[in-house]
Amino acid sequence: MQTFTPDQDGYREEIAGFQTGIRSTPQLVVVAETAADVAAAVRQAAERELPVSVQATGHGLRAPAEGVLISTRRMTGVTVDPNRAVARVDAGATWGSVITAAAEHGLAPLSGSAPGVGVVGYTLGGGFGLLGRHFGLASDRVRAADVVLPDGTATRGPLGTGIVTALEFGLVPVTALYGGGLYFDTAKIPDVLRTWRDWTTGLPDTVGTSVALLPYPDLPMVPEPLRGKHIAHVRVAYLGTGGDRLVAPLRALGPLQDTLVTMPFTDSGQIAAEPPHPHSYLGDNRVLPALPDDILTAVLDHAGPGAPVPTVLIIDLLGGAYQHSSAPDFTPDSRYTVRALSVVEPDAATVQTAHAKLFAQLDAPSTGRLRSFVYGQPLG
Ligand SMILES: Cc1cc2nc3c(=O)[nH]c(=O)nc-3n(C[C@H](O)[C@H](O)[C@H](O)COP(=O)(O)OP(=O)(O)OC[C@H]3O[C@@H](n4cnc5c(N)ncnc54)[C@H](O)[C@@H]3O)c2cc1C
Known part of the structure; x- marks a missing residue:
């Protein structure tokens, strides 16, 4: 079992994960390859009276790891x-x-x-x-x-x-789905939000969908129709036939780019097409029972073209089987999430202040928040 202390080469590399905005400073990093390694690391921490934390990919870091950090990323079986x-x-x-x-x-x-x-x-x-x-x-x-x-x-x-x-x-018996995204230009964002909201009220539970507001940077790696633009991105994952008919009301709005297709489930990462590169980010969310117009206005003010800080804002449709879940984050009234995510720019305080202003407007109607989508800050 390999270990690293802060003075050893490889220490920083072993800690590095997807979230780059949190600098962990554990006294010891244990590179676990087996369950026995994990048990040995936990015993060692107990003997030295040190706290233990665990990291796989580093997507969900909320606070810097201290004490003994168990790295599980080699346990990939x-x-x-x-x-x-x-x-x-x-x-x-x-x-x-x-x-x-x-x-x-x-x-x-x-x-x-x-x-x-x-x-x-x-x-x-x-x-x-x-x-x-x-x-x-x-x-x-x-x-x-x-x-x-x-x-x-x-x-x-x-x-x-x-x-x-x-x-x-x-596991579930699924091999293919109708999925992908519709990307709309800036001027259509208000229309897309309202049309998507209305469209989601009558959907069967075989449809998973979200709409994202995305400020695409003006960089060569971004495909030409989206480069440098503020985009509304409707994402769809549908298990059923007649997908084109299902999305017709959204397509009628005239997307800039349309990636909806029947795809093998192995391509399902292309639906949201999130950037796979490590970066620093802060994020929070609220769960809501409905999306009245005043909430869509708050969303636009915070994450539309005039946003105070560049924000990826995602609204997901819940309902369906989630209503019967035993998990505490989901209640029978949980119908939508509103999730905000920003790269830490220009600084964390500015981003947190901007996000807080949005969520202050959502707190009264909110039924809670999803723990998984609280990034870079401890759960309150
Ligand atoms: C780009 C992106 C997309 C996402 N998409 C979704 C999504 O579609 N649906 C969704 O539900 N969530 C999603 N998430 C949230 C994600 O599920 C959480 O951030 C989750 O905590 C990540 O787990 P990880 O192991 O990858 O990250 P890590 O940062 O390595 O781990 C996160 C935390 O999980 C705990 N943990 C990890 N491994 C163990 C272990 N072996 N034993 C005990 N505790 C452990 C620790 O508390 C750790 O701090 C997404 C996050 C990102 C950044």
């Missing part, structure tokens, strides 16, 4: 039992590898927008996925978890009792 439609993954597996392994058996996991996100961290937060309105939360499919308890004992136990070293969860 994934196996699929097609007879039971169950996957077993080690602590550091990402959705991308589960999607690939499950597809070989005509199955899919309840993964989310980005294949690079870690399975365990995602599932611990409930796991709100592309197909979740139909199949529910990822956490509701967990069959078993191997955990290391705070005293270093390795056992089988519920999520939340210790560090997870392996997770077993159910």
Whole structure:
């Protein structure tokens, strides 16, 4: 088992993850390759009376890690039992590898927008996925978890009792879906928000959808029709036939770019097409029972072309199977999320002040927030 102290080469590289805005300074980094390594690290921390934290991909960091940081990113094992439609993954597996392994058996996991996100961290937060309105939360499919308890004992136990070293969860029989995005120019943003909101009121639970407001930078890596523009991006993941008919009211608004197609589930990362590169970001969200016009106006003020700070703002449709979930973040009234995410620019305080102004307008009608989408700040 390899370890790093702050004075050793490789220490910073081992800590580096997707979120670059939080600088962890643990006294010891333990590079875990097995459950026994995790248990040994936990025992060592207990003996030295140091706090323990764990990191897989670093997508969900909220506070700097101190004490002993257990890095699980080499624990990437994934196996699929097609007879039971169950996957077993080690602590550091990402959705991308589960999607690939499950597809070989005509199955899919309840993964989310980005294949690079870690399975365990995602599932611990409930796991709100592309197909979740139909199949529910990822956490509701967990069959078993191997955990290391705070005293270093390795056992089988519920999520939340210790560090997870392996997770077993159910897969669903999905091989393809109708999905992708419609990208609209700046002038159409208010219309797109209203049309999307109205469209979502009558959808079957086989449709997962969100709308994002995206300030695309004027950089060569951004495709030409979107480069340097403030865009409304409608994302769709639909399990059913007649996809073109379903999205006709949105297409009628005249997108700049249209990537909707019947695709294998292995391409599902292209639906949201989020940037896979590490960066620094701050984010928060609220769950709402409805999207009246005054909320759409608040969203536009905060994340439209005149936004006080560059903000990616995503509104997701909830409802469907989420209404029956046991997870505390979801109530029968949880109908939409409003999520704001900004790169830390010009500084964290300016971003937090701007986000706080938006969420102050959403607090009264809000039914709560999703823990998974609180980034770069501790949960209050
Ligand atoms: C680009 C992007 C897209 C996302 N898309 C979605 C989405 O579609 N749906 C959704 O629900 N969420 C989504 N998320 C949120 C994501 O699920 C959380 O940020 C999650 O915490 C990431 O887990 P990780 O292992 O990748 O990150 P890490 O930062 O490595 O881990 C996050 C936290 O999880 C805990 N943790 C990790 N591993 C273990 C372990 N083995 N045992 C115990 N605790 C552990 C720790 O508290 C750790 O701080 C997204 C996040 C990003 C940045």
